[in-house]
Amino acid sequence: MLINSAVYEDGRIVAEPGLDGVAAALQSQKGFVWIALRDPSDEELELLQRELTLPPLAVEDARKGHQRPKVEEYGDMLFAVMHLLETGPEELQVGEVHVFVGPRFVVSVRHNSQQGFLGVRGRAEREPHLLRQGPGFVFYALMDAVVDRYFPLIDAIEAELEQLEETMFQPRLDRQAVVQRLFALKQRLATLRHAVTPLLEVTAKLHGGRVPVVCMALQDYFRDVYDHLLRIQASIDAARETIIAATQVNLTLVTLEESLVTKRLAAWAAIFAASTALAGIWGMNFEKMPELKWAYGYPMALCTIALVSGALYWRFKRLGWL
Template sequence: MLINCVAYQEGKKLADIPIEDISEYLSHPKCFVWVALRDASPEELATMKEEFGLHELAVEDALRGKQRPKIEEYGDSLFAVIQTVEPHGDELTVGEVAVFVGANYVLSVRRDAQQGLVGVRARAEREPHLLSIGSAFVLYALMDAIVDRYFPIVDALEAELEIIEEKMFASGAGAQRDNIERLYELKRKGLVLRHAVMPLLDAMGRLYGGRVPVLVENCQEYFRDVHDHLARILGRLDSVRDTIGTAIQVNLSMVAIDDSEVNKRLAAYAAIFAVFTAFAGVWGMNFEYMPELKWHYGYHMAICSMVIVCGYMYYKFRKSGWL
């Protein structure tokens, strides 16, 4: 579906144009065309391929979707894939934006992404001195907008991790098991975002420093800024991942400690009742010449002996922290 198709010249918007007029505007000096599509159909991409002379392999990747973040060169043009990561309830949904960039055109194809990129166009149009750089600046603006949307997700992951850490020492094995489940869910979300950031971080190195495509020579410092943002996000994700790993180990230790406390209590009560069993076993043998059986207060003395010994054991277990 076509979102918009606009022609620009020297950083200023000329007009919203129909697709049929793209070829005409491409022939104008210092003019480029910016087209945005959403969930493009094969017919729409075929039309764009004909209008812009897109490479068939890049078109195939954009049509198929589910691509790994990457930046590829096709002659004097670039093809970039950036994954979008958006919160949807308790889950993170992954979409992608495929961007075709040439000297006089930019084509963005958004797929499986809810948040639009209209704000990027508005921002670029407010900065005509930067937009006059051409299609390379548009590529930067699109990448910068998508990468900046990663930061609130990282903030949410860190905030949720802090909440779990505060509850980490809550009493009860049930609470610890709930914490472990939440930590694993948090770890899974972090991996989703990491899979979007890590490949793009590696690919960004092609756009600044050393040999770079002629198309982006005038925008290297901008792409370096995006690379810096990605590096910061990756560093924070690594910190979250390490903290989650430590928290999981602590929670598992807490569960083991709780189990150990239960076992200690059971062992203490078993030892106390073993006294009753031992006394009853001795006095229950009923030998004819057993002195206690002939005592008038033998039964009362036996019960008192059991209570005294068991009470003493209970006191010692309680003092040692077993009960």
């Protein structure tokens, strides 16, 4: 579905052609065209391929989707894939935006995502002095918008980790629920890492050294995007280490709690064992037993059992078993 189509000259809109009029509009104008599509049909992609002479392999990738983040060169043209991440009920939802960048055109193809780029277009149109730099600036603006949307996701993961760390040492905490939350965070972090790490690798090729022609004049801008990705990558690594450490601490606490329960059971078992042994001795029916016919024999037996049990309880209490 076509979202927007506009021809820009000297940073201003001069025409808004349909898909079948893009080539004619570029012939009659001196600027470049910016086209945005969402979940396009095969017919729309084939029409654009004919109008703009797009690379068949790149068009095939844009048609199928499910691509790894990448930037590929086709002569004087670039084809980029970036992941669009949205917060779902339990895990991150992954969409994609495919961007074709040529000397006189930019085409963005969005798949499986509600995140639009109307704000990016508005920002670019409010800065015509930057839009005059052509398709390379539009490519930067799209990439910058995608990367900036990763920051709230990593911030949310870090905030939830901090909350878990604050409650982890509370007594009577449901450890299984904590482990489940940590595992869910780990999955979200892995999804974010799969979007960021490949993009970090390819963005490093857009500044310094051999740079594609469409990006040549905007190396400082792409270096800024690269710095943002480095920050996100560092946050991902730190969050990953925190999750691993939190999981280990949680498992250690589970072991300690189990050990404490075992000690308590063992202490009470020892107390009752001593009482049972004493009761068993005085309960034997022999005729010639000490204190058998003594009037205070029974109270003395009870007192002895109570004293032994109390001494054992005191001892175990001092040891921290009770």
